[in-house]
Amino acid sequence: MLKDIFGKKKRYATIPGEQAKQDIPEGLMIKCQSCHKIYYRKEMHKNLGVCPNCDFHHQLNAWERIDSLFDEGTFVEWDKNLISNNPLGFPGYEEKLEKDRKKTGLNEGVVTGTGLIEGERVAFSVMDAGFRMGSMGSVVGEKIARAIERAREEALPYIIFTASGGARMQEGVLSLMQMSKTSIALKRHSEAGNLIISVMTHPTTGGVTASFASLGDYNFAEPRALIGFAGRRIIEQTTRERLPDDFQTAEFLLKHGQLDQVIHRHQMKQTLGTLLKLHRKGASQL
Template sequence: MLKDLFGKRKKYATIPNHQAKTDVPEGLMQKCDGCHKIFYRKEMKKNLNVCPNCGHHHPLLAWDRIECLFDMESFQEWDKDLITSNPLQFPGYDEKMEKDRLKTGLNEGVITGKGFIDGQPAAVAVMDSSFRMGSMGSVIGEKIARAIENAREESLPFIIFAASGGARMQEGVLSLMQMTKTSIAIKRFSDAGGLMISVMTHPTTGGVSASFASLGDYNFAEPGALIGFAGRRIIEQTIREKLPDDFQTAEFQLKHGQLDKVVHRQEMKTLFTTLLDMHKEGGEIS
């Protein structure tokens, strides 16, 4: 009897570690980049990908952001089928783009459209850093410019969530031209009396930060977001000075007057509802 009992214990004790690990499904847990604690991925998603412990804001996919912001089934996407070509015949560019399309389910690194936020209409452009790091190519600029024009024509306020590593080098000057194109569209929109709300998320850098991302009537950012044009190392080498530890963070930009507010992701929808309500009596866009 004792022999059988100890024999069973020995049997269970000798299960290989690699077999035991297979009992835990992959992708079930997520480690916070801020405090390094581990949470269930479902728990993080329910909290809008914000760490429940330290409040660190992890990247949020474009469709997840739209889902948590717009009223259910109210969102209508614009220009879904626009796809970047390879105008400069850059080696390997087509293959990289196709790989990102398959990985993300997106045709480009921005989703544009319109819908209702707590019953109030608004147009939006949401950049997604999981697609080519949100780099700005010709289609990104075209979709954003078209969205702004649509907002002007339909008398809608316009909200943009920026997330980008800058201009896309594979498209050269065609990418840089998008800075001008989007800025002109915003000027036309503003001259017509349109309301633009810009939210800079992590990261918002390069030509995006130097153009449409900084041209809102309200310029907000998520906590801890990296916001700037050139990188820290380049700036330090140029000015030959050591920069503050919090340089180019959202909090640093707010302290130096470059932002109106740093907004927690869970407070974003309430803030938008308030602003849209404040401005809805301002008259229609002509």
């Protein structure tokens, strides 16, 4: 009996030159990055990428984020066909862009547009960390600036979800110029009396944090999101001090007054909808 049991196991062992048998189809399951529990991918998707066991918020791509927030069938995309070229002739940059286009189905690292959140029309930008780590190049900055300007022209609230490794090194100073361009657009939008909401997701770093991500009338974040400008090691080496374990997390920033609220993904749509309604009613009474 024992011999038969062990014999059966051997049939599933790896044989030199052959692949081990796969009992589970590839892509069917997903492992939590925090607690390492395994779930059906559909189950995790239905839970908006939040681990049912440890509540860890996994990254969402741009369209998953949009689907989780907008009323069904109301989102209309803007400037879909804008794509980056290679202004500095950086070696291999165009090939990397093309690879990311195929991987994500996006032309660039941000999706912009308009739609309804709980019946309230907004202008919207959502960055996708899967495209060049959500880095801010000239096209990302241009799309965001155009979305803000159009929101101002149509007197719409503007919401941005950030997820970025910072400015895109392959575009040099052109990427850094997007910091001022987007910031000026937000200033004009604010001066026109329009609402700005920024939601920082994991990770939001570098020039994105130092510009449009931090300029909302409301600055929110998802739980445990990494938010900062310079990296932890650089700061420790510069200050020669050991930083707290939770340094640069959303909870740390909230505690020190740099965020207005840390919002669970399951409450995000309702919270945004409530704020939009309050500001619309407040404006109508002025």
